[in-house]
Amino acid sequence: xxxxxxxxxxxxxxxxxxxxxxxxxxxxxxxxxxxxxxxxxxxxxxxxxxxxxxxxxxxxxxxxxxxxxxxxxxxxxxxxxxxxxxxxxxxxxxxxxxxxxxxxxxxxxxxxxxxxxxxxxxxxxxxxxxxxxxxxxxxxxxxxxxxxxxxxxxxxxxxxxxxxxxxxxxxxxxxxxxxxxxxxxxxxxxxxxxxxxxxxxxxxxxxxxxxxxxxxxxxxxxxxxxxxxxxxxxxxxxxxxxxxxxxxxxxxxxxxxxxxxxxxxxxxxxxxxxxxxxxxxxxxxxxxxxxxxxxxxxxxxxxxxxxxxxxxxxxxxx
Amino acid sequence: xxxxxxxxxxxxxxxxxxxxxxxxxxxxxxxxxxxxxxxxxxxxxxxxxxxxxxxxxxxxxxxxxxxxxxxxxxxxxxxxxxxxxxxxxxxxxxxxxxxxxxxxxxxxxxxxxxxxxxxxxxxxxxxxxxxxxxxxxxxxxxxxxxxxxxxxxxxxxxxxxxxxxxxxxxxxxxxxxxxxxxxxxxxxxxxxxxxxxxxxxxxxxxxxxxxxxxxxxxxxxxxxxxxxxxxxxxxxxxxxxxxxxxxxxxxxxxxxxxxxxxxxxxxxxxxxxxxxxxxxxxxxxxxxxxxxxxxxxxxxxxxxxxxxxxxxxxxxxx
Numbered sequence: 143x144x145x146x147x148x149x150x151x152x153x154x155x156x157x158x159x160x161x162x163x164x165x166x167x168x169x170x171x172x173x174x175x176x177x178x179x180x181x182x183x184x185x186x187x188x189x190x191x192x193x194x195x196x197x198x199x200x201x202x203x204x205x206x207x208x209x210x211x212x213x214x215x216x217x218x219x220x221x222x223x224x225x226x227x228x229x230x231x232x233x234x235x236x237x238x239x240x241x242x243x244x245x246x247x248x249x250x251x252x253x254x255x256x257x258x259x260x261x262x263x264x265x266x267x268x269x270x271x272x273x274x275x276x277x278x279x280x281x282x283x284x285x286x287x288x289x290x291x292x293x294x295x296x297x298x299x300x301x302x303x304x305x306x307x308x309x310x311x312x313x314x315x316x317x318x319x320x321x322x323x324x325x326x327x328x329x330x331x332x333x334x335x336x337x338x339x340x341x342x343x344x345x346x347x348x349x350x351x352x353x354x355x356x357x358x359x360x361x362x363x364x365x366x367x368x369x370x371x372x373x374x375x376x377x378x379x380x381x382x383x384x385x386x387x388x389x390x391x392x393x394x395x396x397x398x399x400x401x402x403x404x405x406x407x408x409x410x411x412x413x414x415x416x417x418x419x420x421x422x423x424x425x426x427x428x429x430x431x432x433x434x435x436x437x438x439x440x441x442x443x444x445x446x447x448x449x450x451x452x453x454x455x456x457x458x459x460x
Numbered sequence: 461x462x463x464x465x466x467x468x469x470x471x472x473x474x475x476x477x478x479x480x481x482x483x484x485x486x487x488x489x490x491x492x493x494x495x496x497x498x499x500x501x502x503x504x505x506x507x508x509x510x511x512x513x514x515x516x517x518x519x520x521x522x523x524x525x526x527x528x529x530x531x532x533x534x535x536x537x538x539x540x541x542x543x544x545x546x547x548x549x550x551x552x553x554x555x556x557x558x559x560x561x562x563x564x565x566x567x568x569x570x571x572x573x574x575x576x577x578x579x580x581x582x583x584x585x586x587x588x589x590x591x592x593x594x595x596x597x598x599x600x601x602x603x604x605x606x607x608x609x610x611x612x613x614x615x616x617x618x619x620x621x622x623x624x625x626x627x628x629x630x631x632x633x634x635x636x637x638x639x640x641x642x643x644x645x646x647x648x649x650x651x652x653x654x655x656x657x658x659x660x661x662x663x664x665x666x667x668x669x670x671x672x673x674x675x676x677x678x679x680x681x682x683x684x685x686x687x688x689x690x691x692x693x694x695x696x697x698x699x700x701x702x703x704x705x706x707x708x709x710x711x712x713x714x715x716x717x718x719x720x721x722x723x724x725x726x727x728x729x730x731x732x733x734x735x736x737x738x739x740x741x742x743x744x745x746x747x748x749x750x751x752x753x754x755x756x757x758x759x760x761x762x763x764x765x766x767x768x769x770x771x772x773x774x775x776x777x778x
Contacts, residue, residue: 189632223683288622290613297608297717298592299753308711308745309629320747338571375697391639393626397606397715399615429625435617 145208148248149454151255152238153177154229160450161188161197161207162457166266168447170197177184183232183241191245207250210242211456213258213449218300222252224457251456255279257303258439259406262452266380268404268442275400277441278305278387280305280409282325284321289292290398299312306331311389314341329386332362332409338379339365350375366412380412382418391420392428395436402437406448410440462506463526466566467772470532470556470638471495471572472546477508478768478774479515484584486765501550501559510573515685521700528657529774531576533768536618538570540570569774573597574769575612575621577724577759580770585608586722586760593718595759596623596705598727601637602645608716624649632659636730647704650680650727651726657683668693698730702737709738709749710746716754720755724766728758 144163150159157175160168172193180186198204216227222239224230243250253261259279263269269277273292276455279285284306285304288295295302306327316328317338328334339352342372351373355364368376391403409416428436443451462481469476475493478486490511498504516522534545540557542548557570571579578595581587587595587727591610597603603622606613615618624645625638634646634655646652657670669691672698674681686694709721727734746754761769 197707228695249598272616274620286475290608290615292612293609293611295592295716298590298719299749300719302592302608302715302717304714304717304747307714309630309707313629322745324749358736389627393711395716396622397620397712398613399617399620401616414738425638429622429640430618431619431622452547 145204146203146206146209147208147457148197149452150210150212150229150426151449151453152212153200153449155230157190158450159193159197160454161201161203161262162445162454164458166262166443166451167363168450169227170201171447171450172197181231183236183238185236186232187241187245187263190242194246194248199259202267208459209251209457210246211261211453211458212238212242212250212252212257212259213453213456214252215239215254217252217254219251219253219257219294219296220300222250224252230424247456249459252302253294253296253456254285255452256285257287257296257404258340258452258456259285259448260289260294260404260452262448262456263404263406263441264289264441265455265458266443266451269402270329272401274398274439275402275404276305276394277400277404278301280331280405281407282332284331288398289400295460305394308390308393310386311393312386319394326386326390327332330383330390334361335379335409336360337385338382339376340376340380346375348375352376362409363413366415369415381419384416385423387416388420388423389427390434391438395424395428395432400436401431402439404413404441405441406441406443411445413430413450461526464521464524465526465527465775467484467497467770467775468528468530469767469771470548471767472532472533475508475746476768477511477515477775478765478772479519479521480769480772482776484580485762486768487521487559488519489765489768490515492565496549499549501554502657503557505556505559505563505696508560509674512566525566526777527569527775528564529576529579530556530560530568530570531573531771531774532556532570532778533572535570537569537571537575537612537614538618540568542570542680553682567775567777570748571614571774572621573770574603574616574724575605576770576774577761577766578607578612578770579773580725580761580766581722583770584761585771586718586757589771590714590719593720593722594623594712595717595722595724597725598649598723599725602623602649603633604777605717607718623708623712626708626711628704629711630704636674644704644708648701648708648727653680653683653697653701654678656700657694657730660693660697664693666693670694680691680727680730687733695733698733702734703741704725705716705734706741707745709742709754713742713746713750717750718769719759722757722759724759728761729763
């Protein structure tokens with residue numbers, strides 16, 4: 143009998159639920175649930191259970207769903223809980239996995255979005271067949287999922303893989319939302335690269351189309367467009383950001399010697415503009431054992447559906 | 461029937477072979493083999509096989525030995541090979557595990573000394589019962605063994621866990637033997653701490669008993685003795701070194717969220733002199749999720765025998 147899983151991308155704004163087959167095809171998707179519209183977790187999880195039942199019924203999959211996987215901020219894989227998530231309506235500790243399991247009767251696994259992405263890449267994406275790799279998500283922040291010996295590393299408490307909050311191998315003194323200083327994500331996220339642009343527009347005097355944009359309106363997409371149009375400053379910003387990531391990857395490689403590092407999320411869409419300087423710096427600076435040995439790849443999961451697919455991969459029985 | 465294992469500590473000078481029981485007691489030990497006296501690997505492994513046979517016979521353990529574990533520089537766990545080890549007599553790639561297995565008839569596992577230490581701590585030491593921890597060896601260099609999900613992380617190529625060669629979260633521009641700059645071991649090893657002392661004796665002018673020692677004769681033990689005698693400069697050197705390690709540990713914790721970080725090797729014998737500033741900085745600077753949650757422990761394996769015990773732990777069937 144065909145089996146299916148449910149993948150849920152629980153974001154601060156939208157909750158997207160997908161019905162997924164074993165090959166990673168999304169048969170049906172529902173984004174009708176607005177996360178912030180449900181201040182009560184009981185009511186929110188009721189809404190999710192209803193959508194799952196509806197998706198199963200409409201697609202002839204009743205009784206064929208193997209499990210539910212959820213990618214959510216501050217999610218603990220071991221306990222199924224969401225813990226003090228700043229951007230979600232439910233405060234403190236919320237037993238999300240337990241509630242969904244109770245309301246659907248389906249085994250439910252919960253983890254953060256970067257870990258879900260890593261499992262998604264392993265199950266359906268560029269990391270198929272790999273036993274040791276790292277996924278780095280480059281979005282508003284930087285997240286990560288680390289796979290070693292074919293297993294995701296959750297750590298002793300369920301929160302491992304916060305590589306956005308290692309110290310970047312540049313020490314400019316940038317303050318991070320987490321309270322630390324010079325975390326990798328203050329340089330290498332969509333917001334980090336915009337910070338670099340603002341600083342450089344102040345410290346440098348060379349011409350750039352970026353100077354025509356109101357400072358507070360700068361986005362990473364504008365930097366990308368400027369770089370692709372040949373703007374020198376914008377190109378140097380990508381080179382710098384790639385070099386910071388390349389140096390950081392040298393450290394990650396010394397930790398777990400992955401076969402590949404897979405980039406995922408908004409800023410990863412810059413493609414070779416970012417990948418090329420990453421590879422260059424990484425192979426210049428990595429410990430000699432790993433020179434030219436570790437691949438840097440872009441996620442192959444389809445953009446808009448990647449988060450749902452990643453989450454769904456958790457739903458399969460081990 | 462009682463089972464035993466053989467542990468071999470393959471060092472640049474001595475090769476120490478121990479017969480070990482399931483509780484981590486060394487029943488007998490042989491250090492008659494001088495590594496450099498055997499330029500031919502065939503002859504070296506013959507000598508080892510002879511010592512193993514002798515140890516087994518003399519202790520009534522013939523037929524009761526479950527396997528052999530070897531800790532050696534540049535050892536690859538997957539292949540059993542030693543690869544381009546700078547301080548050993550055999551150049552290139554040497555199939556050490558295969559040779560010992562052939563000559564003794566015993567299953568043989570090979571890994572580097574820090575990984576062996578990690579398995580030793582898990583089997584007999586302070587990490588018993590832990591599924592997620594990191595061992596950091598602080599000797600002439602800095603090595604590491606990372607355990608996650610109850611398994612040592614070897615990486616895709618067998619060489620994972622080179623945490624002595626991550627970039628230290630201080631950027632003074634210290635050149636490392638590996639060709640990189642500012643590797644952790646240029647600050648936090650026995651040689652790194654002596655480098656700090658030499659630099660500080662030059663940049664600072666305050667009094668210190670260290671000024672009475674010929675610069676090239678300074679050792680980490682002398683720094684320890686001076687600090688314990690109340691020398692202010694020496695104490696500050698340990699505080700600095702502890703802070704560098706504490707900051708580095710923040711990064712390691714963000715990677716694998718270990719339950720504990722265990723310090724092993726010469727410099728770890730400084731005990732609280734080093735541990736206290738490590739814990740202080742670590743808990744000040746770690747991502748809030750892990751504040752006051754991760755233990756920093758000193759190895760409990762008995763000093764001189766720790767390397768043999770660690771290696772022996774590899775010899776047990778999984």
